[in-house]
Amino acid sequence: MSLIIEVNHLSKKFGDTLAVNDLSFTVNQGDIYGFLGQNGAGKSTTIRMLLTLIHPTAGNIKLFGKDLSANRSAILQQVGAVIEKPDLYKYLSAYDNLSIFAKMSGTKVTRHLLMQQLHMVGLEDRAKDTVRTFSQGMKQRLGIAVALVHNPALIILDEPTNGLDPQGIADIRNLILRLSREMGKTVLISSHLLSEIELIATRMIILHKGKKMVEGNVATLLDPAHTLIEIETLDNAAAKQLLLESEWAAFVQPNNQLQLMMDKIKVPRLINFLVSGGVQLLSVNSSHSLENYFLSLTTQSGNVDAFAN
Amino acid sequence: MWTLLQIELFKISKRPRTYIAFAAVAAIVFIFQFAFKADGQSYMDLMLQSVKDTFTFDRVQAINGYFMCYIILNTLLIQVPILIALIAADSISGEANMGTLRLLISKPISRTQLILVKFAAATIFTIFLLLWMAITALFMSLLIFGTGDMLVFRSKGDESQILLITKDDIMWRYLAAFAYATVALTVIAALSLLLSIFAENSIGPIIATVCIVIVCTIISNINVPIIDKNVKPFLFTSYLVGWKGFFYIGTDADGKTIRGSLENWPAIRKSLLILIAHIFILVMAAVVVFKKKDILS
Amino acid sequence: MIRLKKIATLVVLILISFACVQAQDVNALIAKVKFNIDKVNDYEATARMITNVSFLKVPDADVKVYFKKPNQLKIKNEKGISFVPKGAVSINLNNILSGGKYTAIDAGTDKIGNTTVRIVKLLPEDDNADVVLSTVYIDEAALVIRRAKTTTRTNGSYQLEMNYGKYSAFGLPDKIVFTFDTKDYKLPKGVTFDFDDGTQNNRSAADKAKSKNGKAEITFSSYVVNKGVAEDVFK
Known part of the structure; x- marks a missing residue:
């Protein structure tokens, strides 16, 4: 090619x-x-x-x-x-x-x-x-x-x-x-x-x-193996700390939110880990849309610029 | 290049603003013709006030088509730069304003080509405008007022002169004068083109061109020795009225006019060369500036 | 003493009578000249006019000169425009000599070329006339005026110089050189933007003084005499 x-x-x-x-x-x-x-x-x-x-x-x-x-x-x-x-x-x-x-x-x-x-x-x-x-x-x-x-x-x-x-x-x-x-x-x-x-x-x-x-390749970048998981808990900071001290630390996104980039198939295990760790879960959303991916990349450094139009 | 020029001329021909210049010229010429048809004698009397007791001559014959054209050009060629600027100053800035400039530059034509074509189109517009002036101011005047010997009133230094050119010795002078005026006004076109590169709408370059012409014309007409020697020779406006040189007929030692002659052809030739040098420098500057410019419009 | 007085009286008387005789002579001479001129009722002449005025740059012009008694004269350029000095029309021989309301004084003789001429001064009797004094130089043999100088109240001095040829029998010259006073031409201010081509007027003071004089030279090639000239030519 x-x-x-x-x-x-x-x-x-x-x-x-x-x-x-x-x-x-x-x-x-x-x-x-x-x-x-x-x-x-x-x-x-x-x-x-x-x-x-x-x-x-x-x-x-x-x-x-x-x-x-x-x-x-x-x-x-x-x-x-x-x-x-x-x-x-x-x-x-x-x-x-x-x-x-x-x-x-x-x-x-x-x-x-x-x-x-x-x-x-x-x-x-x-x-x-x-x-x-x-x-x-x-x-x-x-x-x-x-x-x-x-x-x-x-x-x-x-x-x-x-x-x-x-x-x-x-x-x-x-x-x-x-x-x-x-x-x-x-x-x-x-x-x-x-x-x-x-x-x-x-x-x-x-x-x-x-x-x-x-x-x-879009197919690679938006692979289910790289799904963005967004978690909402009663105490996000504590939950994040728990994750960072566990085997999940590698998937935690370096931003202010509680987000992990990982294979979607591991989500049930993640939920179990959090629940067993005493975290009170409010919601778990998984998404691999480009928009999420884009935001996850461009806001990494705390950048909150207005997005186009 | 030829295709590009055709496109450029097509674009100019389709713009309403192009015809403003032609309409303005026609209107000014018509007003002059009407005024002189109605009361040309008063103008003649004014011009000949100081010698009216000494000489008698055929006033009706003196106000003929050739004389009219000279009077009209005398006034019009001071205003025409504005009309030239109207089109030439829009060359690049107009495209930038419309947003078409980025599309033009992304086409497989070089920027040098684009500037040269824009310049050629502005020059052709100038030629057409002068042809239109020739048709209205000269040929229409000849139709309305007829032909005849032509009187030229001229101030030379601290003196004034009346020149008489016989009617069979005039037409070539007009052809030469129009050709000279084309060169002179092409300087305005080149200046406008250069200024138009810096702006993203045409108002700025039009006003800038007109201001430069007005300021330089004023300086060209100030009679201060230091300016005469050090400034005037370098101002293109000092040469804009050089077309008149073709009507300053040569004379022998007795003051008798010599048919087909010019009083000072070397001065006209020098003026022409200076104007052509201006055009060359302005167009080259336009090419250099435009080649370096980032198109952000 | 008495004898001396008688002699003196006689001399005075002789002188006076001589002057009268002289005056009668010049009047007769003018009458003869006038007789010649009066033979012409009208004419139409073809001529070439050369104008020499400092501010006027013109070519030689082919003109027609029309005359009709008593004193109508018109110089016309039928093919173009000509500046005709006003004096050339109003101050012509007929004007100078017609009417006869003047006192003629003999002022001796002079030579123009090889021709001896008699100088006659003509003083108008009308104190308010524009012409103050005319001096004519008459060729007594040919009975034609060779030169005429006129001083006017308002328009300065004029001089006419005439050469004669085949029309001298009618008192019509082949060539007239008309010299006149002229003012400088002044263009109204602010009317034109002129092309300054760098040439200077390098005229000396003498040249400038000369510029106060204009000259028109009219060389006649043919006359058509007494064949009638339409009145509207003079309009």
Whole structure:
């Protein structure tokens, strides 16, 4: 499996602020790669560096096995992107917008191709209307059509579901799955809707304060063997102390809550241990959702930053 | 590159703001033509006040299309920089404001290409605006007022002169003057383009361009020896009115005009070269700044 | 003593009578000149006008000169614009000589080129007339005026210099050089932004003084005499 994105020791400084700190990751061909992190984690800065909008302070980026800065034009011909808001020329029609960006990407533009793209995102009937008259969801769909019109091998979607209603979100999800499974495209997607990423991503990275927290297969990272168990007792501190002094100490999460990361199958034994230890249990919740996982990682250091939107 | 330029021109042509400039030019020209049709003699009387007792001449013939165009250009070419800034200062900042800049940069076109195309589009807009001025101020005036010999009133140092150019010696001067004005206004376009890189909406660069032009024009017209020698030669605004040089006809020792001649072609050529140098420096600066810029919009 | 008085009286009488004879001579001379001029009721002439005024930069102009008795004169550039000195129209020979309300004084002779001319000073009888004094230099052989100098109350001095050729029988010159006083041209302030091309006016004080004088040279190529000129030409 060939590497589509290879990022090595990438850093970006804005003044004294280190927005991206020695970041390395890889994206394989055919991956739907989830790009996760809180606001200000460095997701957008990294994506902008992948698209040459921002110049890295250090490190290098290879796309399709080639150095990005040396082969910018050739590489960007194979990349389609929606970056944050899908802003387009409001005074131009959907058709004209699509046509302009297709030409800029070096694609031979035919009416058939453009109408096909608009059909794909359900905007065929609005082809001649100016973007000014579009709803946020329609703009988002047109943005995706623009990203795909030149048939790129790598698609970078920065918050593609922003401002979409549940149906719109589902449509985008299905589109991404189709692009990956049927057309073999590689997709890098950042989103704050972790449940959406969980549904579609094959691999992911979690960034925190510009640094990589974890990277790997979603299936592995969200393995039942790594289920997050959350316990509520009458005296959490005493219970935690009991656990830390026992064989369970290795599974206790280093945060203020009473959480353990362990195989779900051991939960009955854990309950027995606690009860026999005189702990008065109120509830035991097990979860291996991405959101929990994400929170468990990003709040480890007592970080309580507001999460995206 | 050609495709990019076509796209850029297409975008400009589709924007309502583009036509504000054309409408403004047409309105100013029309007001002039109307005023001179109604009462051009008063203007003539004003200009010739000091010699009206000594000479007599055909005033009706003197207010002709060529004369009108000169009067209009005299006023209009001071205001046109604002109209050029309206489009050129929006080149990059407008895209940043709309959010399309990040999409443009993520396309397989180099930033140098993008700036050069933006500059070329602004230049073409300038050319079209001047063509429109030629159509309205020159050709429409010729239709309304007819042709004839042209009078040029000029102050030269502490003296004033009246130049008379015969009608068969005028058209080439206008062609040259419009070509010169294109170069002069392209400096404004290049300046606006450079300023537009620094902003994320077009109001700032438009106002900045206009302020620079106004301040430099004022300095260019201050008659203080120290400024004359040390500042004026370096200000592009000192050369904006150089198009008039094509109407300063050459004369022989007796003061008789020489058909087809220019009083001081080397001065015009020098002005042109200075303006072209300004354009080159401003565009190169725009390329360098834009290449280094992180797109955060 | 008495004898001496008689002689003195005689001399005075002789002198007075001589002066009268002289005055009668110049009046007769002017009458002859006028007779020539009066032969022309109207004319339409083709000419080239060269203007030489410091602030006026103009090309030579092909003009038509129209004249109709008693003193209508018009210089027209039919192909373009010409600045015509006002004096050239109002101060012409007919104006100088017509009416006859002046006192002619013989002021001797002079030479213009090889031609001997008689100088006659004409003093208007009307004290309020704009013309204060005219001096004409008359070629007695050809009975034409070669030079005329006029001083006016309001518009300075004028000088007409004339060369004659085939139309001298009508008193019409082939060439007139008209010299006149002119003020400096001043452009109203703040009207234009001018292109300062760096050239300086390196004119000396003498040049500047000269600039107070303008010159218009009209060279006639043909006359059509007494064939009628429409009245509206002079409007």
